[in-house]
Amino acid sequence: MVAFTKMHGLGNDFVVLDERAAPLGLTPDLARRIADRHFGIGCDQLISLEAAPGADVFIRIRNPDGSDAGACGNATRCVASLIAAETGQRQITVRTIAGDLPCTILRPDRVVADMGAPRLGWHDVPLAEAMDTLALPIAEAAAACSMGNPHATLFVDDIAAVDIGKDGPLLEHHPIFPERANIGFAQILAPDHIRLAMWERGAGQTLACGSGACAAIVNAHRRGMTRRRATISMPGGDLILEWRESDGHVLMEGPVATAFTGSFAL
């Protein structure tokens, strides 16, 4: 039997598997089956912990459609809290495909993750051809950046008026995004407050998305709509984001929780 921990950050939920001692031999098909909410355990992302010399842990991030992702802000915070509970450390470095992310444990259920610097060039996102990442030709007010994974933020007057189930998948698969993209719909409530709804690449509509919240503060500030620090309110709850001026890193503070543990036959 394989043991797992079911965790979430603001309802963005993860099945966490420990592959530090030995790989489980997961395939995209197995990932899809574990993530299935009807026939499997169910989650927005499947997270594998792997040994990482020089860091506390490496996380491999898989979407429910079996695809890999370079970043997952909420899982980064969740895993940092898990490793902190094991080691008693307050500073945890979580390694991802996109780089090492230092995390600070404020409380067992509250973590700050340094998500690194956003990448703002069209080829970084990536986009299909050279263009201004602050003015994508897909909507009146749309901007893109990479947080280690591709994000587009569409600024709208009223999130309630957006048909996310229709527009989300159309934009995720838009030819402008050769690797698809995570799509955020952002409504500016105040210079320090953004309402955000997410359509995640490979996962669909989720209650929250950490890297999407990072992209929202970066893109909103670049467009002159907010300060560098803001609360991002998503259906699952609030994150506090700061795009730090001194080094350009994005800091994300928010809650983490373990829902339950269990085991299954692979």
Ligand SMILES: N[C@@H](CCC[C@H](N)C(=O)O)C(=O)O
């Ligand atoms: N939920 C995540 C993002 C997960 C990866 C994303 N769907 C992708 O394919 O890039 C977060 O909290 O950042």
